[in-house]
Amino acid sequence: MSLVSIIVPCRNYGALLPEALDSVLAQTHAEWECLVVDDGSTDSTPAVAARYAARDPRMRYLPRPHLGASAARNHGLREARGRFIQFLDADDLLPPRKLEAQLAYLAAHPAVDVVYGDVRYFRHGAPAELSRSFDMQDSTAWFVPLHGTGAAVLRPLLAENRVVIHAPLLRRSVFEAVGAFSERLGAVEDWEFWLRCAAGGQVFDYQDLPGTCTLVRVHPRSTSQDRARVVANVERLRVHLKPLLAAFGDAGLSALNQTLLNDIRLENAGYYMQHGEVRRGLLGFTRLALDTGQYLTGLRNVAYWIRFCLRKAIKKNNKSI
Template sequence: MTTFSIVLPCFNAQATIPDTLDGLTAQTFADWEAICVDDGSTDTTTDLIAQAATADPRIRLLRNPGKGPSAARNFGAANATGEVIAFCDADDIWMPGKLAELAVAFADPSVDAGFGRIGFFTRAPEDATVFSTVPAGDLSIAMLLGENPVCTMSNIALRRRAFETTGGFDATMVHNEDLEWLIRLVGKGARVVGLPSLHTMYRTSTGGLSSDLGAMLSGRARAIETAARFGVAPDGRSHAIHHRYLARRALRLGEGRTLALRHALRGLAHSPTGFFSPLRRGALTLLGSLAALTLPRKTRQFLFS
């Protein structure tokens, strides 16, 4: 049996898919398959994947019988042969040692899923200056309702039986479907551990689903409903941390002069202590939100990217 099945949904990703696939073939742990599920691309995405598959038979190309990233991930997982399913998006890049470190983590039978740290970049991975942190202790629903430390589906791997227990992704959701699924994963008893190493380079963008902050809030409301089924409700601190996260994302996207400040103020209203925990992150977010009121859009994007 293959150790890792990498599920990679893709749609019109010709500009980024070569780098993503290079990140897979550069893995120091070689026992993997990559299931690329195309979601109806109209550019050269499928041609590029087919070329890569010719050079490396571990890469497969499938067509999504449904529509959207959730359906694509579910379909890819249903066709996986590996013991562990690792998700990767078509515009992110894995560090070479990621699968090797995950293999060590999964040697512990109590571990159901794992994730690492993320670097955020715009043009090239080596330009990244912002990196995520991994919390102490196992992942909890409370953590997910604040500033989700997993951050992206490119940063999670789990045993196939754990994925099957979740019932898969909710294909009716377009925004925050990954958060809602993670809550179900943890709520159903999976032990999800954070690893301190840098695993994934996340490509930031001013477009795409993750740029619609209003829709992200609506999706989070669905995720909160799911958390309630497991007896967990977000407290003021969680709301404050989430609005701080949205304020920082608004700054990176360069959206509206006041959008970041509105989220910052909403976070402060929920819990000043939560917003300023840690102090440096909260203070810089608030200062950046105030500075954005007078800075030109391009300057805002440059400073906060």
């Protein structure tokens, strides 16, 4: 049995949902079910999902109150009947051969738990123009391919989330081993999940198989476009990871996570000061000094940014005279 459960969380993406579901219907592997989990949408999502469910019995519409994408994915997991799990955001697309090619790879490599491939980005309204990078400048791919499990995967994953949510095809046993998505971390819940998989012994394998390059839409509502929210979520994630890494027992990984946490707190505090949110900036520098014990460095940072804010205020005042 090779039933794949495709889980599509959707919150007010009724205008884009048809493209995502059409990409599901175009799969060359026909043994799938698609669970559209409506996260309390107030737009056309219910009507769109109901129309597709009436069109194909493999489509299922699961409406829920608005609890967030993680809760929607977890509800889909509870309802899923497949031995394999594929996620798809409601504004993105799957290439037609993705399920077929990655299922064949998992069948031939029973030790692999998570197989994933490459990603291409496209601007909303211009699906034919593809890029290897989110900035649409076609720069070098932003991720390092992952192979294996444990520290070999944790180290590169700690630095950056290197797995787009719908790039992998996973065995259902992965969730039975490590649990579902955290519902407390905002838009980085998938990153935390991949880290938990690596710490829990699940085997990753990047394979650039023909026809498996997933498509991610770049548009103003893309969650990764919101800088302030992304940075806050990453900071929360790094704090959340401390017990996981301590239990894993690699002091080097814990130290790396702390260094990255300090870096993002420094960046965030400077960002707030630069944009006039002095109270939040000072709070960030204070927290960083308490965490690191580098009080003199903290005072120097505060002094630098206070001078910056004063110069900015004086310059603005002179212009208004």
